[in-house]
Amino acid sequence: MKFLQDDSLHEECGVIGIYREDKNAARMAYYGLFALQHRGQECAGIAVNNKGDIEVKKGMGLVADVFDEKSLNELQGNIAIGHVRYSTAGDKDVRNAQPLVAKYKRGDIGLAHNGNLVNADNIREILEDSGVIFHSTTDTESILNLIARYSNKGIETGIKNTMSLVKGAYALVLTTGTDLIGIRDPHGLRPLCIGKLADGYVLASESCALEVMDAEFVRDVAPGEIVVINEEGIRSIEPANYCQKHLCVFEHIYFARTDSTIDGDNVYDFRVNTGRLLAKQRKIEADMVMAVPDSGIPAAIGYSKESGIPYGEGLVKNRYIGRTFIQPTQEMRENAVKIKLSPLKQNLQGKRVIMIDDSIVRGTTCKRIVEQIKKAGAAEVHVCITSPPVKYSCYFGIDTPYRQYLIGAQKTVDEICDWLGADSLTYLGEEELREACGFKDQFCKACFDGKYPMEVPITMAPEEE
Structure with missing residues (x-):
């Protein structure tokens, strides 16, 4: 059992999103994932969006194990999202590797997620009772299903409705149609920043990923904010309600790379x-x-x-x-x-x-x-x-x-x-x-003081085997 064998705090996951004029967004995402490799070494993946058609390549192992020159050349599109994973929820299985890609009423959709939902089990049960079939054991698939389900009036409406239902930590990069979208949970528990390329924009878990792509740091995504990037530029959808930032303090203590700056603080x-x-x-x-x-x-x-x-x-x-x-x-x-x-x-x-x-x-x-x-x-x-x-x-x-x-x-x-x-x-x-x-009272320190920024489930460990 992992919880009995291990003896350290472990990386969560890392996400990257690229929007550029060039069709070679996947290669740039590849470089970005290398910079985020410290956030997860279990599996890696990149999905590219070529005029609404999304293709994904992912597998178990490090970024260099999953991708080679041939696979990167095959991933052609001007929008790419990428993910490196360490499993904090869901089994160690290639089916749980991200990004997750699916078809819904409006076309293809791809999603990569860093974080955990505290109400994931309840949401999954509701979706399964309504006939949804799951292909993985991650809470990311529940988020993907909710966004697709509530997107009858557009993807932005689907995202807003989903954010009102899910509780927990999430930094998301999503692509559908001609858009790259970044989303940060209302408490800002997980980091997400914006970078400017010569011909586009970058979304990344940490600013250290921007350096390898010659992207200029613009700012951090605010808690509860939705950022939409397309050929018209970048647009922000501010949260409907006030959001109190509770960035995980262990990003500063341990997880983030020392050359990153998160929410204004140099690590x-x-x-x-x-x-x-x-x-x-x-x-x-x-x-x-x-x-x-x-x-x-x-x-x-x-x-x-x-x-x-x-x-x-x-x-x-x-x-x-x-x-x-x-x-x-x-x-x-x-x-x-x-x-x-x-x-x-x-x-x-x-x-x-x-x-x-x-x-x-x-x-x-x-x-x-x-x-x-x-x-x-x-x-x-x-x-x-x-x-x-x-x-x-x-x-x-x-x-x-x-x-x-x-x-x-x-x-x-x-x-x-x-x-x-x-x-x-x-x-x-x-x-x-x-x-x-x-x-600054903008950090989650619940692992030290038990003061969680939201209600959490009470769980007891199984007996040791």
């Missing part, structure tokens, strides 16, 4: 600042500050600058190993962690080390890393985490375990420290996190 600067605040929060006598790569590196640099303790490399990351959770046995998973992160003994021997990481979920991976560092000769290991304890599950597109398996929900900080075998454990305080966020 690299945010992470450096969390490290600085950790150093101010608790003074630790040590010889070296190190990071668990890669998300911990900017924070470790910030900690080092604030504390005056030198920054050094303590772990080397093997970037060619597969994800640890797919290993079939616990022993193989533990060996995979050792292969993925190797200690630099010459930098660690005899040192009092401050180890910076972004979060602790179940704690088993952190425990193994502490053991590795001490085995490599470190005199002390002080663990510093750039977020508060993760105590609650996420229902909006981040793959967290059930609450019963979150160590932050079951143990005190001192108990976690003892269990890890660390010499001390410091989590970023909630007030320090507020400062890192610029004291």
